[in-house]
């Protein structure tokens with residue numbers, strides 16, 4: 147009965163001109179995001195094709211990324227800063243220029259992305275973008291739309307390992323809607339605006355991709371993040387409009403130290 151009621155409720159909500167965000171908050175509690183994220187992250191870590199960099203062997207790199215995460219969370223602009231655990235893991239894969247974040251804030255950054263970028267601001271911009279996807283619950287919304295409430299609840303309880311494994315796999319190539327991408331870009335500027343970072347950090351990454359291509363790396367981020375040229379202009383305009391008081395220091399030295407601390 148409960149299932150039928152929920153499905154009925156869902157179609158009722160879907161028939162109303164409500165924002166997707168409202169439907170989501172009405173049907174799925176935030177704790178579901180965390181439970182789902184935990185399930186997905188344990189799948190990611192079980193995947194033999196994904197090599198998580200050991201924190202014991204690379205404490206400096208982890209400290210560096212945690213510090214960026216902390217600075218973003220302390221901007222006061224991340225809505226779910228206190229609701230999600232915001233854990234960071236580094237994936238050892240120099241050929242992939244990517245980062246992703248599960249629902250509930252389990253962040254993954256590839257060594258390929260860290261090595262490709264030139265400054266902490268740019269990495270903070272990309273991480274801000276990924277944090278925004280979780281903060282704004284974009285993948286939870288997608289899962290609700292594609293799987294429905296019932297399946298989502300089963301996954302939260304760990305009952306449907308196949309579906310979770312699929313989602314873990316898809317997260318690596320998950321496509322968000324254009325609106326969600328624009329919204330995550332905007333949020334990245336907004337978060338960074340209240341930190342020590344240059345608020346248009348994410349644009350730095352897209353700009354480098356446009357200028358230099360992706361080198362030997364796979365275009366993972368580009369396939370999930372289209373139209374880099376438009377995005378550079380939009381992010382820059384947004385940052386200028388906000389008149390953020392970010393520092394202009396690029397902290398190039400410490401960023402190089404981060405790169406040097408990674409496995410060669």
Ligand SMILES: [Zn+2]
Pocket residue numbers: 275279322327330370371
């Ligand atoms: Zn994105």
